[in-house]
Amino acid sequence: MPNHRYFISDFVEIQRKSFFDLLEMGIVEEFSKRNPISDVNKNLELFFYPEYYKLSKPEYTVRQAILKSRSYASKFYIPVQLTDKKHKVIKLKWVLLGNLPLMTKRGHFLINGAARVIVNQIIRSPGIYFQQKIHEVYVDKWTEKPIETHKRYYADLICLRGTWLRIEIDKDKLIWAQMKKGPKIPVLWLLIGMGLSERYILKSLTDANRLIINFSKKLKNRSKQEYVYVHNPPEAWKQLYKTFSSNIKSEQNKTTDQIENDSLEINFKDTNGVSSVLTKEELKNDLNSLSFSGSINQLNSEYGKKQIPILKKTDLILAKKLNKKLIDEKRKSELGRKWLFKKFMNPRSYDLGKQGRISLNKKLGLSISLKQLTLTADDILATTDYLIKLEKGLKSVDDIDHLKNRRVRTSGQLIQIQLAIGLIRLEKVVREKMSKTTTTPNINSLIQTKVFNGALKEFFGSSPLSQFMDQINPLSELTHKRRLSSLGPGGVTRDNATLEIRGIHPSHYGRICPIETPEGKNTGLVNSMTTYAKVNSEGLIETPFYKVYQGQVQKTAGMCFLSAEQEEKVKVAPGDLSISSLGFLANSLIPVRVADEFTKIHRDEIQFLAVSPIQMISVATSLIPFLEHDDANRALMGSNMQRQAVPLIRPERPIVGTGLEVKAVSDSSQIIQAKSSGFVAYVSADKIIVYGFN
Incomplete structure (x- = not known):
């Protein structure tokens, strides 16, 4: 087998x-996510052109930055x-x-x-995770063993930015939606x-009655809250407003006129018991302009043209009160709707990320556009349906520790998240x-550098x-x-990290x-990436892996890089098997791994x-000779202690x-490297001469 070191990519790549990405x-x-920035009336609009941004040459070189204790940075122009x-003015400027x-x-x-x-x-990937928890029922607090145990399930909708949402089945088999802060x-x-009709919801679910149990009379006494059964979105928005009113207090200062002036119809009965209709606009104009003394005839003659039954003074007062009440109700439902939109459906405050959307579509069998990075009503509906099926044993729970459910945020992505915070400010x-x-x-008066720099x-x-940076030696x-x-x-934090998270x-x-x-x-919360x-x-x-076709290893075809999800579906042989000169494996039973099972x-x-025996261990661990004979705990100490070794004045090659x-x-x-390969002709303490092959 060829020496493995020639196939290893750059360790700092x-x-x-x-950062290049x-x-x-x-x-x-x-920047595209924040475009454009406009004022309340949308008269002024600020638009960035991020694809044309420029970085200046750094003020100091790397060496100068170290000696003068300055940062190695570029000025960012856009x-x-x-x-x-x-005023019909357009200004364009580099800032x-x-x-x-x-x-x-x-x-x-x-x-x-x-x-x-x-x-x-390394964090949990944005997306959806179905898990189970066990409810235990004890006779009293002194009892060691529970008399009953119930399995209950929940789904966590995890986003890149915004509020996490949990949909869970509680111990009474009721289905609730809950955020990290706030009531169920x-x-x-x-x-x-979220805008779905009751008929559509009940037709789409496997066991639709499960949603209505929450509102049954028997359960009214189990909580201080009286549950109201709602039939249409405005009613639901109003209930959401009542439930989360503390979150919406900031929006309560708005006047009625600021709420969208939709046509609101008010029904009340006249003296003959006939139902009359007045729109919000008509009531607003007429009731405010007319006084109640001596104006009834005027009003009746006005509405007589519209063939509306004659009104009495008492009806007029009733209409005014009713109008005020309904506008107040409208205001509450409107604030509830806006709160719901802001929490889960506004791309500026909620972002699933591309990965999150792919995960949701894949798990729930949806075909929503990958550009739709906020939650939709169909996402919640499909999640509820999946949860009911999971309880019936038709689906399985997720393994959150599997690497297919975890993502790596590299340095570039972490800086990008910080840029987003700076841009929001x-x-x-x-x-x-x-x-x-x-x-x-003036554009310069609007934009300050300290906000962006501060973030x-x-x-x-x-x-x-x-x-x-740990600079004790090159390995560290x-x-x-x-x-x-x-x-x-x-x-995670050190305190709430379980043994499962820390485990292998x-x-x-x-x-x-x-x-x-x-x-x-x-332990287990800070890890190292393996060599390959x-x-x-x-x-x-x-x-990486080599493909094997009918017992022959296809090395010339190059290496195939597989993710954890792809690997669990294939049969993988270890990297230390003997291979013939033609690339064939031994004609006998060979030990292989399929997901977490071993067989021959x-x-x-x-x-x-597998490409190499050192494929499964990190750089520091692969420097330990005869590692396979060591106890794992001692090898761990050896790997960590190598990083604490002080470099020699005269470096030597290891004996083994x-x-x-x-x-x-x-x-x-940390060593001097020539920019291109060549022949070393001369070496002294002052200079090294290398002749290039070109």
């Missing part, structure tokens, strides 16, 4: 590629257009937004002269409130300034994922740049090292072959090595 696509994507529709720290070729940043590394974060609401309210400042001005403002400084200076630096952390914003999963093979992890409270692993555009960790099969059935030492040192960039 994950950092460099990620940010410059190429991430910045444009983030063309901005201001449109004033009222300095702030300073963007640049990554060095070694994969780290220089902030105030100090080298900092942004650690890759019957899922039927949510579905009707900038948008707020711009809106405030737009509302105060009466004339056409980036905050991240690089104080985020738990932005760390001082390399390991730091290839680290995967489950901690940080959006991740079968899907980690070839992706996350089972050996190298810290000892103590961070790489992160794809979706944030999934992939590992004939060579013709094998689909893939594994062949990966050269690759580790060269990729860490």
Whole structure:
């Protein structure tokens, strides 16, 4: 078998590629989400042209930045257009937004002269997860064993930005929707409130009666809240308003006129018992303009033309009261609707991300457009249906620790998230300034650099994922740049991390090292990427395999990179099998792995072959000779202690090595490297002469 080290990609590639993707696509994507910024009346509009942004040459070189304790950063310029529709003025200008720290070729940043590394974060992927919890019933608090146990299920809808939503079945078999903060609401309210008709909901579900049980009379006493059965969206919005009124208080200051002036019809009965109809506009005009003394005839003569029954003074007063009450009801339902829209259906405050939308479509069997990055009523309906089927045993729960359900946020994506925070703050400042001005403002007066700069400084200076680079030796630096952390914003904390999260999963093979992890409270929460692993555009960790066709290993076809989800569907043989000169495997039963099961099969059935025996371990662990004879705990200590070794004044080759030492040192960039390959003709303490082959 050829020496494995020639196939290993650059160890720091994950950092460099990620930052390159940010410059190429991430910045444009983030600005496009915020375009355009307009004032309340939509007279002033600010539009960014992110695809034309420019970065200036850094003020200091890497060396100067270290010596002068400055940041290695570029000035970020972007063309901005201001449109004033009222005065019919258009202004276009290049604007300095702030300073963007640049990554060095070694994969780290220089902030105030100090080298900092942004650690890759591994988090639960946006999407939908179905899980179960067990309710236990005890006779009293002293009883050791429960007398009854009930399995109950719930679905978590996880988004990239916004509020997480949980739809759960409680111990009384009722179905509720709940957010992280706030009370539970019957899922039927949510579905009707999102615009679905009751008929459509009940026809679409497997067991539609389950949604109506929430409103049965028997259950009224189990809570202080009296449940009201609603039939149409305005009613549902009104109920949502009542349930979440504390969240909507900020919107209550609006006047009635600010609420959309839809045609609201008011029914009341005249003296003859005939139903009369007045629209909101007619009532508003007539009731406000007429006084009650001596104006009845005038009003009756006006409405007589419209063939409406004669009105009495008492009817007029009743109409005015009823009108006020209905407008108030309309206002409540309108605020409830706006609250619901803002929470889950507004792309500015809720974002599933492309991955989240793909996950929802795949899991729930939907075909919603990949551009639809907010929740839809159909998502909630399909989730409820899946939950009912799960309870009946027709579907299965998800394994949240499987790597197909986890994504890696690389340094570029973490900076992009921070850019988004900076732009949201900038948008707020711009809106405030737009509302105060009466004339056409200057573009420079609207945009401040400190808002954008502040968000980036905050991240690089104080985020738990932005760390001082470990520079004790080349290996420590390399390991730091290839680290995967489950901690940080959006991740788990040391206190609530369970043993399942910290454990080793079968899907980690070839992706996350089972050996190298810290000892103590961070065990299993901070991991290392394996030697051959790489992160794809979706944030999934992939590992390479050779294809096997009828017992022959197809090495010349190159390596196939598979994600954890793809790998669990194929039969994989280990990387240390003997192969004939023609590339055939031994003609006997060969041990293979299918997902997490081990078995022996004939060579013709094998689909893939692992690339190398060191494929499943990290760089530091693969430097330990005869690792397979070691106890795993001692190997863990060996991996971690190598990073604490102080470099020698005169470096030496190891007496017993594994062949990966050269690759580790060269990729860490701590040795002098020629830009192109060639023949070394002369070496002294002052200079090295290399003749290129070209």
